[in-house]
Amino acid sequence: MTESAQEVSVNSSALVTCVSELEATNTGLVAELHKYVRNVHYTDPTGAKMYFNERNEIPSDLILESLIVMKDIDLYYEPIATIRGPDFMPEMFPNMSDPNIWKSGKVPVSRCSDPCLPDSRKKFGSSIHKCCYECVRCPEGEISNISDSENCMKCPDDEWPNEKKDLCVPKWMEFLSYTDDPIVAVFSAVSILCCLLTGLILGIFIHYRDTPIVKANNRNLSYLLLVSIMLSFLCVFLFLGRPVDITCMLRVTSFGVIFSVAVSSLLAKSIMVCIAFKATKPGSPWRKWMGGKLPNCIICVFSLVQVIICVSWLSISPPFQDQDTHSYQGKIIIQCNEGSVIGFYSVLGYMGLLAAVSFIIAFLARTLPDSFNEAKYITFSMLVFCSVWIAMIPAYLSTRGKYMVAVEVFAVMASSIGLLGCIFFHKCYIILFRPGLNIKIVIR
Structure with missing residues (x-):
């Protein structure tokens, strides 16, 4: 492989988790991809063995492709991502959300639990995997106003959660009122x-x-x-x-x-x-x-x-x-x-x-x-x-x-x-x- 862009075909099933996490977040992107590719090595057509350098940097550009198998049609590769040079800054993945490039017809998700809605919180310990959790609804008198919250917040004594349990609203005052009763x-x-x-x-x-x-x-x-x-x-x-x-x-x-x-x-x-x-x-x-x-x-x-x-x-x-x-x-x-x-x-x-x-x-x-x-x-x-x-x-x-x-x-x-x-x-x-x-x- 030379300093110019080299095409590397990688089986999509081996890189699903990597690509999905790249799509999910831009923070910590280098570390996440390094986790999967730091030990990857291969032999180019000339017989030279290719390795990542000592800093886990990619010495050249990489094009990630997905192998597409269609009925009555020859196999072909669909580019889904391009990673540029040693700076390791990924370009936008225009084809990432296209379900046609995935075997199941659905874009894979690199998480074992669905995100928790604002009216619920994460509950860990229900799975053998530490990163997995289940979403439980906030108890009476408590709210959660952000997604994937780990704790619910208790409303003050003079307030109560609304129907969506994402906001505390004033409680109804009850007494024998001249106007309401x-x-x-x-x-x-x-x-x-x-x-x-x-x-x-x-x-x-x-x-x-x-x-x-x-x-x-x-x-x-x-x-x-x-x-x-x-x-x-x-x-x-x-x-x-x-x-x-x-x-x-x-x-x-x-x-x-x-x-x-x-x-x-x-x-x-x-x-x-x-x-x-x-x-x-x-x-x-x-x-x-x-x-x-x-x-x-x-x-x-x-x-x-x-x-x-x-x-x-x-x-x-x-x-x-x-x-x-x-x-x-x-x-x-x-x-x-x-x-x-x-x-x-x-x-x-x-x-x-x-x-x-x-x-x-x-x-x-x-x-x-x-x-x-x-x-x-x-x-x-x-x-x-x-x-x-x-x-x-x-x-x-x-x-x-x-x-x-x-x-x-x-x-x-x-x-x-x-x-x-x-x-x-x-x-x-x-x-x-x-x-x-x-x-x-x-x-x-």
């Missing part, structure tokens, strides 16, 4: 309507305050009970919208104190019914308990206990806004953390205790002979009240996120409507539509 509009409308209805009933009672049905069982207690029910409907709005620290602190404490005042009023009504019946007997010592001082003391004492529980809760470990980023994939639950679970259940437990005592006393006094005996209505109202809150507990514990808040709102509204309907609807019916019955009762 129709149930909030329903709660708001019902709360406002019930609040207006309670105010209307209060106005009726004030207007007809001198009638017997309003004066019975202490009309001041009825006023206080109506105001408490009205406030309980308004405190529903503390549960709606995005929670913040102040609304979290006012949620449970507000309706806890308000309901304690309302139930204490019913307890005072029930006790006064019992005292009024016993005071009708001649010489009864119960007469000294008649009047407005005893029911006022009952309401103040029992409501003050709930206030002390709430103040202690807020002083030791108050509720605060919290973000739950782990319960659901792809969304953050904006919620109120109770702070102290003992404080939360102490408020509910005391409220339930008051309701149970009121129910027992009203149940015992329901058959006392009195034309305006409210005990049977108080009994039914406490039965509705306790049923709502007992049913709320398992529903509250089995839900999360905004549905947990919706359960609380429903319990507040249902119990308030139960108190309003059981105690006052029949009285309003008599006042507005059966005034003769009211006068007839007075005559007795």
Whole structure:
């Protein structure tokens, strides 16, 4: 072989890996080809033996050819690459991607594994060959945004992978939103309507305050009970919208104190019914308990206990806004953390205790002979009240996120409507539509 270009025919099957890797990358090209041709030697037509020099350089130009075998056609060689001189810089391989020059009809690939897409990573060790791997999809919460990545990247707590798992996107914020949740509009409308209805009933009672049905069982207690029910409907709005620290602190404490005042009023009504019946007997010592001082003391004492529980809760470990980023994939639950679970259940437990005592006393006094005996209505109202809150507990514990808040709102509204309907609807019916019955009762 002379210094001019010499043609060397090399079987394509022996150089598939070499040529394919030349096509795949331009970096490290010299070393890759040296690996296959450094030990190649041959004898030229003149009988001279040809070797690479001590630096593994090609002393002359080489033309790589592929032997093509066609049906009914003679064999011929197809040039596929030219390597120039000792600088060893390959030219473009124009025929490299032509499948007709390969035996299988496909361009050979010099890799044992397909490239991993951006949503996956390499997993080594599944093959006896160290360079081989398999592609596994990134786990939940992680992404891969480049091909052939060996590791997936974990998204921040406030972000989540998109569907392609190649980009972290912000998580969906979940809470009872005024703009996105129709149930909030329903709660708001019902709360406002019930609040207006309670105010209307209060106005009726004030207007007809001198009638017997309003004066019975202490009309001041009825006023206080109506105001408490009205406030309980308004405190529903503390549960709606995005929670913040102040609304979290006012949620449970507000309706806890308000309901304690309302139930204490019913307890005072029930006790006064019992005292009024016993005071009708001649010489009864119960007469000294008649009047407005005893029911006022009952309401103040029992409501003050709930206030002390709430103040202690807020002083030791108050509720605060919290973000739950782990319960659901792809969304953050904006919620109120109770702070102290003992404080939360102490408020509910005391409220339930008051309701149970009121129910027992009203149940015992329901058959006392009195034309305006409210005990049977108080009994039914406490039965509705306790049923709502007992049913709320398992529903509250089995839900999360905004549905947990919706359960609380429903319990507040249902119990308030139960108190309003059981105690006052029949009285309003008599006042507005059966005034003769009211006068007839007075005559007795």
